[in-house]
Amino acid sequence: MSTQSISLPRPLTATANWIISGREDLTWFIGPSLVSYAALALMAAGFPLAPLYLVWLLGIDGPHVVATVTRTYCDPAERKRLGLWLWVVLPASLIGPLLVLAGAESFFYIFAISWLHYHIAKQHFGFVMLYKHKARERDRTDFLLDRYFILTSLMLPFGRFAVHNFFSVLPTLPFVQRLDMLLLVAYAALTGSWLYRQFHHWKKGETLNIPKLMLMVAVVPMQWIAFAHATANPVDGLMRVGIVCGLFHSFQYHRLMWFHNRNRYAEPEPQTGTGMAGILARRFVYYFGAAVLLNLVFAVAPSKLMPTSLMKAAIWGIPFTHYILDSKIWRVRGNKDLAAALHL
Numbered sequence: 001m002s003t004q005s006i007s008l009p010r011p012l013t014a015t016a017n018w019i020i021s022g023r024e025d026l027t028w029f030i031g032p033s034l035v036s037y038a039a040l041a042l043m044a045a046g047f048p049l050a051p052l053y054l055v056w057l058l059g060i061d062g063p064h065v066v067a068t069v070t071r072t073y074c075d076p077a078e079r080k081r082l083g084l085w086l087w088v089v090l091p092a093s094l095i096g097p098l099l100v101l102a103g104a105e106s107f108f109y110i111f112a113i114s115w116l117h118y119h120i121a122k123q124h125f126g127f128v129m130l131y132k133h134k135a136r137e138r139d140r141t142d143f144l145l146d147r148y149f150i151l152t153s154l155m156l157p158f159g160r161f162a163v164h165n166f167f168s169v170l171p172t173l174p175f176v177q178r179l180d181m182l183l184l185v186a187y188a189a190l191t192g193s194w195l196y197r198q199f200h201h202w203k204k205g206e207t208l209n210i211p212k213l214m215l216m217v218a219v220v221p222m223q224w225i226a227f228a229h230a231t232a233n234p235v236d237g238l239m240r241v242g243i244v245c246g247l248f249h250s251f252q253y254h255r256l257m258w259f260h261n262r263n264r265y266a267e268p269e270p271q272t273g274t275g276m277a278g279i280l281a282r283r284f285v286y287y288f289g290a291a292v293l294l295n296l297v298f299a300v301a302p303s304k305l306m307p308t309s310l311m312k313a314a315i316w317g318i319p320f321t322h323y324i325l326d327s328k329i330w331r332v333r334g335n336k337d338l339a340a341a342l343h344l
Contacts, residue, residue, distance in 0.1 A: 017135045017211050019127075019342070020259055025211060028255035029127060033218035036248045040226060043233075043240055056243045062299055063291035064250040065322045067257050070287055072325050074276035075265075077337075088324050093317025097310045105309065110166050112316050113238065114158075119323045120249045121154035124219050126330060127252065131212035133332075133344055142197065146212070149194040153220040156187055157227035161241070165234055219248065256342075258287055264341035 018025045039052055072078050073086060099108040128150055132143070160180065163170050170176045201208060226244040230237030265274045266281035280286045299315050332339050 017131065017209060019130050019134065019211075019256070024255070024259075026214075029252050030211070030214050030218050032248045032251035033222055035251065036222055036226075036244045039247055040222075040229060040240075040244045043243075044229060049236060049239060049243075052243055053239060056246060058295070058300065059292070060254075061242075061246040061250045062295035063288065064253045064257075065319050066294040066298065067254060067287070067291040068322050068325050068329070069294060070257065070280050070290060071261055071264075071277055072329060074280060076273060076275045076277075078277075078329065082325070082328060085325065085328060089317055089321040092320035092324070093314045095320070096313025096316045100309050100313045105313070106166075108313060108316075110162070112319075114162065115323060116242075116319065117158045117245070118155065119326070120245055121151055123249055123252065123326075124154060124215070125150050127215055128212055130342070130344075131209055131215065135207075135209040135212065137209060145190075145194050145197050146216075149190055150216060150220070152187060152190060153216075154223050156183065157224050161227045161231055161237070164231060165237065222248070254288070254291075258284060260338070260341045261287060263343070264337060 019029065039056075042052065043049065072082060079086060096108050096112070099105065125147065128146055132146065137143070160183075163176065163180075171180075198208065198213065222244070226241045229244075230241040233240055261277065261281040264281070265278040274281075280290050299318055302311055303315055330338070332342065332344060
């Protein structure tokens, strides 16, 4: 990525139904689904996983996890607001090693992977909510349908994959088979209800929220296809689906974080009192370089220098911290600085 291609225009404007602009949103918030589909096609065609994994881990997904640092630990105001939450990294890094020592390593990784995919689902829902806010959608029925449709669409494929791959006995039980069929029927009904709702709006001549619909059309089929591919490749299925889902997720996150940081810390001129956050927001290369470096120092290097099961489990504390802090720092309600930075 060149810094020119994602530099923010001056003056910074966001069109009515887009978070940044049509071009930027299509490029970074919706368009990355094409990158994920391309990666999926390469894997299905037999392309080796190693180079895809390294690009994903070192250049895209790993840096996005620690990019949270640029607007939490690096921002004096956020440090004061978050307080003790910034220390959650310590207990979060102990969960894995303690469970490994207790003989519950498998349980820990089921928990970690489940939290990971829930985090991804919540981010996509967050973008849906941003688009709803931009379009001034206030209808309660639409909110509930959008919420349950997007979250179910993203979590049900993972749940079915987990049952079939983490618990080998469960899929053979008649009760589980009936439950699986019931869930699929319920999901089909939910999908039908959501589609009918969109048709209802169109038939009434109401303006459709095109960015929201484009995002949902991009991510929902991808989730089902990715987990079907993972199920067909049980040995390394988790890595495959992690790459596919993580690419889309990480591109979205980097662009939203950069949009936020530029607006909050560095526009129109670097603000005083913003600490390191203001410095990193001056140029994209500063922000992204810091994220890459932090990922190498705190995640990649320890796992290579001490390749033990305890260290591998401890490093999950960094993503866990990312999940927890994200649940705090992206809440627009009651946070005027965040709302202003996102042009809401």
